[in-house]
Each structure stands twice: as structure tokens, then as C-alpha cells.
Amino acid sequence: MSTPSPWRPPPPHIAIVGGGLAGLAAASILVGRNLRITLFEARPRLGGRASSFTDPASGELVDNCQHVSMACCTNLDDFCRRVGASHLFRREPAVVFLGLDGRLSRLQAGRLPAPFHLAGSFLKATYLTWPEKLRVAWGLACLRSKKGDRPGESFADWLLRHGQTVRTINLYWATVLVSALNERLDQMDVGHARKVFLDGFLRNRVGFQMEIPLAPLGELYGTRLEEWLAEKGVTVRLTTGVRTVDLDDEGSVAGLTLRSGETVAADFVVLAVPFDRVLALMPPALVARVPELAKIDALRASPITGVHLWFDRPVCPLDHVAIVGRLVQWVFNHTALQGRTATADGGQYLQLVISAAYDLLPLDNAAILDAVLAELSEIWPAVRDAKLVRSRVVTEHGATFAVRPGVDALRPPQRTPVDGLFLAGDWTDTGWPATMEGAVRSGYRAAEGVLADLGTPFHLVLPDLPAGRLARWLL
Ligand SMILES: Cc1cc2nc3c(=O)[nH]c(=O)nc-3n(C[C@H](O)[C@H](O)[C@H](O)COP(=O)(O)OP(=O)(O)OC[C@H]3O[C@@H](n4cnc5c(N)ncnc54)[C@H](O)[C@@H]3O)c2cc1C
Structure with missing residues (x-):
């Protein structure tokens, strides 16, 4: 008679709510660690905001909107490598700008070390005059330091205080920042504007290079991810909206109630939904008692x-x-x-x-x-x-x-005061603006929290690209 195998507790169950990049990043980095992972997504597809729909006229996948990233997005890059999608991007060595006069200017790295690697191509740009370029250079030099920042000031006001004109603001600063941060300059946080220039353009010679997807988003972060996660043993439940996060009598996470009424027990919940959905999923008494959660309501x-x-x-x-x-x-x-x-x-x-x-x-x-x-x-x-x-x-x-002035004070950390409950999403506190990189970082950080609570702490978030030696000294 064979001896019965000893009883072992089942692996901890991690319920991830939301199949956008934050939830996908958390799931992708938790696989292979002897955990039971279920990902719940309300829509019939993965990818969240970075997804595609089927165009009824042609039957083709059409992206909800073009998504690009930059080479400084180290964690998004790591995520894409992890799930075998890196080859579906093209890195652009130069960014092409078209001026009001119809002439093209290419921003690309020259021979100088960072932070001057883009100086040569910037000085050749035709959409600004020479005095305007000097003015912009002065603005960039001032932006290095936080010393003169005024709380609550918009970046447009900061620029006016630092010698910028309507033309340099509209033709240079707005061109770079409005699309990078998805906000108007007169409503934009100065710290986030600084981050785009320092981390994206100045610290590292390649950080500014764009990564453009070569496949529809619905394939990149949708169907391919669904297959990859299934292969790794993650249960993906599409078209499965979550109604509430449930707590036990001690106030720790107990699981979820789905919109269908089904209840699911879980040891950990990673809530990776957009900021305007979070509070509705939480027990109201919890929101009242945790100020970090109540603040989410003020995000726009x-x-x-x-x-x-x-x-x-x-x-x-x-x-x-x-x-x-x-x-x-x-x-x-x-x-x-x-x-x-x-x-x-x-x-x-x-x-x-x-x-x-x-x-x-x-x-x-x-x-x-x-x-x-x-x-x-x-x-x-x-x-x-x-x-x-x-x-x-x-x-x-x-x-x-919206990256309005002071926005970072409203962004909660991924770890909540509730045992077993983590938040993820581009809107949580990552130091990054609302980007795919921010979403992936938040998912990795939530996963770090889960692993730490399980007694196996790991550092999962990758560092930024290294700053060049001169850039380190000057910036
Ligand atoms: C038009 C547009 C253009 C953009 N362009 C860029 C760009 O060029 N570069 C860039 O870096 N970023 C860009 N972004 C931002 C980027 O898409 C987001 O930062 C990122 O995708 C956010 O991921 P997330 O996982 O945090 O949130 P989401 O993608 O919003 O994922 C949250 C998921 O939760 C699901 N959900 C919500 N409620 C429930 C529930 N109750 N139960 C179960 N599931 C639920 C949602 O359906 C969704 O799939 C753009 C965004 C948009 C909208």
C-alpha cells in the first residue's frame, strides 16, 4: 500500500481585478511562483485603454487610439519582453517634427554626451528662430532645479516666469508636453513637465527614442496576452465584472463578489481598475476610514x-x-x-x-x-x-x-491599509504620468507587495535608464 502524500495547503489565491496593463503586468510577474492567479476583466477583451475594437465596416482591428512609448519606459519594455512581444515594436532613432512653414526637423542624438546629445539637432530645427532656441535652452536649464517652484503653479505660469514667450510655449513646450502628459500647459503640474524633459530627453542618450507598435493593440495586449497567461496557468475570466471587494470580520481581504452575484474567495486582491471605479468597489465604511482612498475622488x-x-x-x-x-x-x-x-x-x-x-x-x-x-x-x-x-x-x-498641479498628493500607494488589498493602475503613486509605463510599474509594485506579504520579498520594478556621467553631474 502506497503511503498517502502529505497534505499541503493550496497555493494562495491572488485575484486581479482589471485586465489593463496594470493588471496584466501584475499577473505576468506573479506567474511561476506557485500561486493561483485569477484575472477578472469586465470587458470581453484584455488591454484596457490600450486596446482595439473591430471596425464593423472592414472587420479589421482598429486601435482605440495610437499608443507609443519611449525607450526610457524600462518596465513596459521588461513586460513586453516577459510576454514575448518585444519584436512587435519599432524603435525610431529620430522624432520628426513638421513646422508651421511645412519644413521637417529631426530630433536625434548627435555625438555629444547626455544631456547635450540632442543639442545639435535642436539647434538645426527650423520651427523656432535662433533667439527662440536660446530662450528654450534657458528654460530647460532653469527646469533642472525645483528650487523656484511655487506650490499649485501651472507649468504655463512657470514658463512665463522663466522667460518664455507665447511662441516658444506654443511651438516648443506644448508640442512636446501636451501629448506626453495629455494636459494643457495652463493646467499642468510642473513636476511632471520636469520629469518628461529630464528623464525622457536629457539624462540618457536613447531615452527619448519612440517605440511604435507594429501590430494592433488588441493583438499586442489582448489576444496574445490571453494565450500567454493561459499557458502560464492564469485563469482569465473575461466579461466578468466585479461588484465589490469583500472583507472578513477582522477587516482583511476575504475575496470578491462578482456582478453576477457569485462570490470568490481570495487571499489577495489587486484592484487594477481606473481611478473612477475604485471607490464603488470598496466597502463604504473602509473609504470613510482611509483618507488615502477618499482622496481618489478628487482626481480628474x-x-x-x-x-x-x-x-x-x-x-x-x-x-x-x-x-x-x-x-x-x-x-x-x-x-x-x-x-x-x-x-x-x-x-x-x-x-x-x-x-x-x-x-x-x-x-x-x-x-x-x-x-x-x-x-x-x-x-x-x-x-x-x-x-x-x-x-x-x-x-x-x-x-x-489629469496631471493638474499637486496631483501626486492625490495618488495612493499600491499597498492599502487593508491586509491583502493592493491597488494598481496608472493613476496610483508611481511618480510617472498616466502612461503604460506607469501602469506596468504599478502592477509590478502591487506584485512586490503580495510577495512581501507571502514572506518572499522581491524587487521587481526596474530602475530608470542610467544617466550619463555628465548628465548626472549637471542635472
Ligand atoms: C486615447 C488614449 C491614448 C493613449 N496614448 C498613450 C500613449 O501613447 N502612451 C502611453 O504610454 N499611454 C497612453 N495612454 C494611457 C494608457 O492607455 C494607460 O496609461 C494604460 O493603458 C492604463 O492601464 P491601466 O491598467 O492602469 O488601466 P486600464 O487600461 O483602464 O485597465 C483597467 C481595466 O479594468 C477593467 N475594469 C473596470 N472596472 C472593472 C470591474 N468592476 N470588474 C472587472 N474589470 C473592471 C476595465 O475594463 C479595464 O480593462 C493612452 C490612453 C488613451 C485612452
């Missing part, structure tokens, strides 16, 4: 409009371009980037991005389309002769949390 959202245009012929000669001083901020040529055409015989598919799109909120999609087409016709006259085969305007009202 900022909108992004994405415009998809399918033309019967090529109209845009570039793969990507940042447009200076106009309504449309970025154009991405998906025919060049992803080989996707407008019709079976060819044509061109462009994705346009307008961040901090507050001014577009009162307009209907037809008016937005008219404004965008008028602008593109001025830039590329071929647009006037081309036939617009299809178009789609998608405005995400709550695209990201």
Missing part, C-alpha cells in the same frame, strides 16, 4: 481624441510626424508601420492623435473630421484630391487622469 480625467482616416491613395509621405502648433498633434502612417491599407487595392491608413482634447468635447464627430481634414489638406495638398474611403473619430473622455 483628461480627454484624448484619436482620428482614423482611410484614403484611397497615399497622402502622407512620412511614417510618423509630430505637428508643431496645430490642432492635430501626431500623425502615424499605419500603412508604412503595419502594412495596413485602406482598401484591398491599396490606399493609406493614418491615425491622428489630439491630446488634452478639451476644446473638441462640444463638437460632433463631423465637425472634428472637417477641422482635421482642412488642416491635413494644408499640410499635404494630396489630401484634397484623395477620396476618404472611411473615417472614425474616437474621443475618450476619461483617457487619463
Whole structure:
């Protein structure tokens, strides 16, 4: 008679609520550690805000909006490598800007070490005059130090106090920051603006380089992730909304109640939902007693409009371009980037991005389309002769949390005072703005918390790119 194998307790159950990048990052880094992981996602697909929908007109996957990252996004990069998706990105060595005069300027690293590696190409840029470039350089030099910061001041006011003019603000600072932070300069936190320039552009020679996806988001962070997680033993429950996080009599996490009424026991819950959903999922008594949670209510959202245009012929000669001083901020040529055409015989598919799109909120999609087409016709006259085969305007009202002055004081840490309950999401305290990198960092930090509580602490969040020696000294 064989001896019965000794009883072992079942592995701890980690319930992750939300299948956006924060939840996916947490799940991806917790696999292989003898844990039972279930991911609950309300929608029928993974990816959250970085996802695609099926265009009824063509049956194709269409991104809710173009998503790009930068080489300084070390944790997003790690996540993509971990899940085997790194090869689905293209790194751009230069960022191309199109000035109001129609001339192109390329921002790329020259021979000088950081923080001067971009100086040569910046000085060659044609969208600013020489005195304006010197003014911008002075602004950047002042931005290094936090000393003169005034609490509650917007970045627009900071710029005016540091010698910037309406032209340098609109043509330079807004061009870089409005899309990077999805906020208007007159409502933007100074610390976040500083972070974009220091960490993104100045500290490291490659940090500014863009990573552009070569596949639809729905494939990158949706179907591929679903398969990867299933292979690693994660139970993914799509179309499964969570109604509440449940606590036991001692106030520790007990599990979840789903919208269907089903209850699920869990040892840990990682709540990785958008900030405006969190409080509704928490027991109200808990929110009243934990000030960090109550503060979430004061976070505000900022909108992004994405415009998809399918033309019967090529109209845009570039793969990507940042447009200076106009309504449309970025154009991405998906025919060049992803080989996707407008019709079976060819044509061109462009994705346009307008961040901090507050001014577009009162307009209907037809008016937005008219404004965008008028602008593109001025830039590329071929647009006037081309036939617009299809178009789609998608405005995400709550695209990201708004990086208003002092916003970081409202962002809670991932660890909550409740035993077993962790928060994740781009809006939690990561030091990063609302980005995929911020979302992944938050998921990794929540996972660090879970592992620490299980007695196996690990440092999972990767450091920033190393600063160059001169940059370290000067910045
Ligand atoms: C239009 C647009 C353009 C953007 N462009 C960029 C860009 O270029 N670069 C960049 O870095 N970032 C960009 N972002 C931001 C980026 O998409 C987000 O920072 C990131 O995807 C947030 O991930 P998350 O996991 O924190 O949240 P989310 O992606 O919002 O995921 C939360 C998930 O929780 C689910 N959920 C909510 N409630 C429940 C519930 N009760 N039960 C179960 N599930 C629930 C939601 O369905 C969702 O899938 C953009 C965002 C938008 C909207």
C-alpha cells in the first residue's frame, strides 16, 4: 500500500481585478511562483485603454487610439519582453517634427554626451528662430532645479516666469508636453513637465527614442496576452465584472463578489481598475476610514481624441510626424508601420492623435473630421484630391487622469491599509504620468507587495535608464 502524500495547503489565491496593463503586468510577474492567479476583466477583451475594437465596416482591428512609448519606459519594455512581444515594436532613432512653414526637423542624438546629445539637432530645427532656441535652452536649464517652484503653479505660469514667450510655449513646450502628459500647459503640474524633459530627453542618450507598435493593440495586449497567461496557468475570466471587494470580520481581504452575484474567495486582491471605479468597489465604511482612498475622488480625467482616416491613395509621405502648433498633434502612417491599407487595392491608413482634447468635447464627430481634414489638406495638398474611403473619430473622455498641479498628493500607494488589498493602475503613486509605463510599474509594485506579504520579498520594478556621467553631474 502506497503511503498517502502529505497534505499541503493550496497555493494562495491572488485575484486581479482589471485586465489593463496594470493588471496584466501584475499577473505576468506573479506567474511561476506557485500561486493561483485569477484575472477578472469586465470587458470581453484584455488591454484596457490600450486596446482595439473591430471596425464593423472592414472587420479589421482598429486601435482605440495610437499608443507609443519611449525607450526610457524600462518596465513596459521588461513586460513586453516577459510576454514575448518585444519584436512587435519599432524603435525610431529620430522624432520628426513638421513646422508651421511645412519644413521637417529631426530630433536625434548627435555625438555629444547626455544631456547635450540632442543639442545639435535642436539647434538645426527650423520651427523656432535662433533667439527662440536660446530662450528654450534657458528654460530647460532653469527646469533642472525645483528650487523656484511655487506650490499649485501651472507649468504655463512657470514658463512665463522663466522667460518664455507665447511662441516658444506654443511651438516648443506644448508640442512636446501636451501629448506626453495629455494636459494643457495652463493646467499642468510642473513636476511632471520636469520629469518628461529630464528623464525622457536629457539624462540618457536613447531615452527619448519612440517605440511604435507594429501590430494592433488588441493583438499586442489582448489576444496574445490571453494565450500567454493561459499557458502560464492564469485563469482569465473575461466579461466578468466585479461588484465589490469583500472583507472578513477582522477587516482583511476575504475575496470578491462578482456582478453576477457569485462570490470568490481570495487571499489577495489587486484592484487594477481606473481611478473612477475604485471607490464603488470598496466597502463604504473602509473609504470613510482611509483618507488615502477618499482622496481618489478628487482626481480628474483628461480627454484624448484619436482620428482614423482611410484614403484611397497615399497622402502622407512620412511614417510618423509630430505637428508643431496645430490642432492635430501626431500623425502615424499605419500603412508604412503595419502594412495596413485602406482598401484591398491599396490606399493609406493614418491615425491622428489630439491630446488634452478639451476644446473638441462640444463638437460632433463631423465637425472634428472637417477641422482635421482642412488642416491635413494644408499640410499635404494630396489630401484634397484623395477620396476618404472611411473615417472614425474616437474621443475618450476619461483617457487619463489629469496631471493638474499637486496631483501626486492625490495618488495612493499600491499597498492599502487593508491586509491583502493592493491597488494598481496608472493613476496610483508611481511618480510617472498616466502612461503604460506607469501602469506596468504599478502592477509590478502591487506584485512586490503580495510577495512581501507571502514572506518572499522581491524587487521587481526596474530602475530608470542610467544617466550619463555628465548628465548626472549637471542635472
Ligand atoms: C486615447 C488614449 C491614448 C493613449 N496614448 C498613450 C500613449 O501613447 N502612451 C502611453 O504610454 N499611454 C497612453 N495612454 C494611457 C494608457 O492607455 C494607460 O496609461 C494604460 O493603458 C492604463 O492601464 P491601466 O491598467 O492602469 O488601466 P486600464 O487600461 O483602464 O485597465 C483597467 C481595466 O479594468 C477593467 N475594469 C473596470 N472596472 C472593472 C470591474 N468592476 N470588474 C472587472 N474589470 C473592471 C476595465 O475594463 C479595464 O480593462 C493612452 C490612453 C488613451 C485612452
